[in-house]
Amino acid sequence: MTIRPGLPTDAAALAELAARTFRETFAADNRPEDIARHEAEAYGQTQQSRELADPDIVTLLVHSDDLLIGFAQLRRGPVPACVKDDAPIELWRFYIAKEWHGQGIAQALMHRVADDARRAHALTLWLGVWERNERAKAFYRKCGFTDVGSHVYMVGTDAQTDRIMTRAVVTSPPFSGLNENAHD
Numbered sequence: 001m002t003i004r005p006g007l008p009t010d011a012a013a014l015a016e017l018a019a020r021t022f023r024e025t026f027a028a029d030n031r032p033e034d035i036a037r038h039e040a041e042a043y044g045q046t047q048q049s050r051e052l053a054d055p056d057i058v059t060l061l062v063h064s065d066d067l068l069i070g071f072a073q074l075r076r077g078p079v080p081a082c083v084k085d086d087a088p089i090e091l092w093r094f095y096i097a098k099e100w101h102g103q104g105i106a107q108a109l110m111h112r113v114a115d116d117a118r119r120a121h122a123l124t125l126w127l128g129v130w131e132r133n134e135r136a137k138a139f140y141r142k143c144g145f146t147d148v149g150s151h152v153y154m155v156g157t158d159a160q161t162d163r164i165m166t167r168a169v170v171t172s173p174p175f176s177g178l179n180e181n182a183h184d
């Protein structure tokens with residue numbers, strides 16, 4: 001598995017993966033017309049080319065051999081009022097193809113996201129996740145994100161509630177217990 005920044009030449013593969021993973025995640029729980037409208041607005045080779053060239057967006061691609069299996073995007077832009085921590089950057093998209101879930105790929109990508117956020121001088125990661133996306137919320141909690149509020153997110157004509165979650169870009173190492181030689 002490799003993780004690298006996206007290039008303009010990745011637009012077609014990214015557009016295909018982005019649309020497929022969006023459908024895999026949300027089609028079963030949303031109206032087909034809302035899914036189709038959102039897909040047409042957000043995904044497609046032209047849109048992904050634009051995003052890959054945008055200096056305010058960092059795109060990271062995960063490959064297994066030559067196969068694109070996941071991607072993440074960090075974006076500088078407006079920040080919801082409930083995000084109070086310093087120097088925030090949005091973890092805008094974070095998708096792994098379904099057949100690769102539960103294999104540690106997402107954790108590796110989250111480490112790389114944090115590295116790139118740090119390089120962009122951000123101190124806080126924030127994201128919006130659909131309130132009904134239980135797997136993603138569980139994953140983000142596992143990665144140290146906590147719920148700080150909500151905002152409305154449009155999927156086609158459907159006004160949905162996204163939970164807003166944040167964490168520090170650099171997290172403390174896990175507590176490994178007291179040193180047995182330590183004194184009071």
Ligand SMILES: CC(C)(COP(=O)(O)OP(=O)(O)OC[C@H]1O[C@@H](n2cnc3c(N)ncnc32)[C@H](O)[C@@H]1OP(=O)(O)O)[C@@H](O)C(=O)NCCC(=O)NCCS
Pocket residue numbers: 021025094095096097100101102103104105106107128129130133134135136138139142
């Ligand atoms: C979100 C995503 C990146 C996480 O990657 P992953 O490989 O699935 O993550 P993990 O398996 O390590 O962690 C998911 C956790 O959710 C748990 N989980 C699975 N289904 C669940 C459910 N219905 N309700 C609650 N928890 C659930 C898993 O057991 C696991 O926790 P555990 O490791 O303690 O057992 C991946 O599932 C994905 O790409 N989903 C589709 C796209 C998406 O939703 N992206 C986020 C948009 S905001």
